[in-house]
Amino acid sequence: MDRRTACLHQADAFREKAIADPEHHDQWIDEAIKWLERAMEAGCRAVVTVEGGDMPNVARGAAADARLSLITRQ
Known part of the structure; x- marks a missing residue:
């Protein structure tokens, strides 16, 4: 399991x-937010630019952003 996924599991x-x-x-929500922020940081470090502009890990970072947004609204 990569660091980003581990952080997302901890946030959950x-x-x-x-x-x-x-x-x-x-x-508990404050702790979840901290882990989501760590997941986003891990996701940002994992982004690799491939020729042609394809960045597959960007969508994963967006998923972490969406979870953070959902948690802060509850």
Whole structure:
């Protein structure tokens, strides 16, 4: 498993904790956001430019952005 995927799994675990533990919801969401930010950083470092402008890891970074956006809205 690569670093980005591991970070996304950790973020999901904290999101689940937030759902299961409403009393500490904000604390768990803050942790999830930290892990999503780490995933985005790992994804940015993994982007490789291929001739022709094809950058396959950009979509993965966008997925992490979408998760961060979703979590911060809850």
